[in-house]
Amino acid sequence: MIGDGSKGTVLGIMGGELSGRVAVVTGGAAGLGRAMVDRFAGEGAKVVIADLDQERVAAASDGQVVFRRVDVADSGQVRDLVEFAIAEFGRLDVFVNNAGIGGPMHASFLDDDLADFQRIVQVDLYGVMVGTQHAARWMARHGGGSIVNVASIAGVQAGCSQMVYRAVKAGVIQFSKSAAIDLGAHQVRVNCIAPGGIRTDILSSTTAHHRDGDSMAEKLREVMKEIRPLDREGAAADIAEAALYLAGDRSRYVTGTVLPVDGGMSAGYPGKPPAELGQGAGQDSGADGAVDK
Numbered sequence: 001m002i003g004d005g006s007k008g009t010v011l012g013i014m015g016g017e018l019s020g021r022v023a024v025v026t027g028g029a030a031g032l033g034r035a036m037v038d039r040f041a042g043e044g045a046k047v048v049i050a051d052l053d054q055e056r057v058a059a060a061s062d063g064q065v066v067f068r069r070v071d072v073a074d075s076g077q078v079r080d081l082v083e084f085a086i087a088e089f090g091r092l093d094v095f096v097n098n099a100g101i102g103g104p105m106h107a108s109f110l111d112d113d114l115a116d117f118q119r120i121v122q123v124d125l126y127g128v129m130v131g132t133q134h135a136a137r138w139m140a141r142h143g144g145g146s147i148v149n150v151a152s153i154a155g156v157q158a159g160c161s162q163m164v165y166r167a168v169k170a171g172v173i174q175f176s177k178s179a180a181i182d183l184g185a186h187q188v189r190v191n192c193i194a195p196g197g198i199r200t201d202i203l204s205s206t207t208a209h210h211r212d213g214d215s216m217a218e219k220l221r222e223v224m225k226e227i228r229p230l231d232r233e234g235a236a237a238d239i240a241e242a243a244l245y246l247a248g249d250r251s252r253y254v255t256g257t258v259l260p261v262d263g264g265m266s267a268g269y270p271g272k273p274p275a276e277l278g279q280g281a282g283q284d285s286g287a288d289g290a291v292d293k
């Protein structure tokens, strides 16, 4: 970082990885976004929380972290958000398009509701597009920046249920890669994080319409446990760590990527071979297939 032409300075390093930087985190009032806000601020950044939900962040505004009420599905509000960040802190280095909704989860696509489709597309895809454009327009004129778009492993893997959400998150990934290609000449990097199975309110919000919503959410967590290689549920802090990497100079030569942070869930089919095929973990079968004695 020192003396390589990147934005980092010796003072910056001493003061934190994002010292002197300004970041906007949409959906920063709760869940993954809130963990990013705390991590970025802990590394010295000034941060704007952009969210619909003001109640949860009343205590957060302290001069280093400020709140702006924004609906990311409204392009005018997102344009004003970028202007607000610059008026408040003088610059914009990092923009995280994190705000998102899952929409109600039904057993089949046949039970889904058209009105939900529209809102999911508006918040989760259109919101990312306008956030990227408004942030990139300013960054392109001021030496560059980092845009981090929060997709999902649902955008990487097909599956039953939440088909519109899956399609939209796949759209976020393809949009982000294309934006990275388009904006590279302006030193604007665009990357995606694809979280999976992180404990936040989003899962219960997708099952809230169900008469037994809480236990449905717990059952879904059990399903994810079965297909997750790493033996623990993810935490919002795990995503914040990935966001910090993509926001700062450690990823300065990284753009157009998708980083799954999902305990390995999207790596592949989790099935194990039948027990008869092997002697169990850790036993060396030897070069000729005979078990060592």
Ligand SMILES: NC(=O)c1ccc[n+]([C@@H]2O[C@H](COP(=O)([O-])OP(=O)(O)OC[C@H]3O[C@@H](n4cnc5c(N)ncnc54)[C@H](O)[C@@H]3O)[C@@H](O)[C@H]2O)c1
Binding pocket: 026, 027, 028, 029, 030, 031, 032, 033, 050, 051, 052, 053, 070, 071, 072, 073, 098, 099, 100, 101, 102, 123, 150, 151, 152, 153, 154, 194, 195, 196, 197, 198, 199, 200, 201, 202, 203, 205
């Ligand atoms: N939690 C997971 O396991 C998981 C997995 C894959 C993807 N994601 C994605 O991560 C992102 C964050 O999800 P989360 O789990 O933290 O959810 P969450 O529900 O805990 O938090 C979402 C935040 O976004 C805000 N928000 C919602 N709609 C908004 C809008 N129109 N404008 C502004 N703010 C709005 C909410 O008020 C809330 O503060 C979403 O894009 C989600 O799709 C989460």
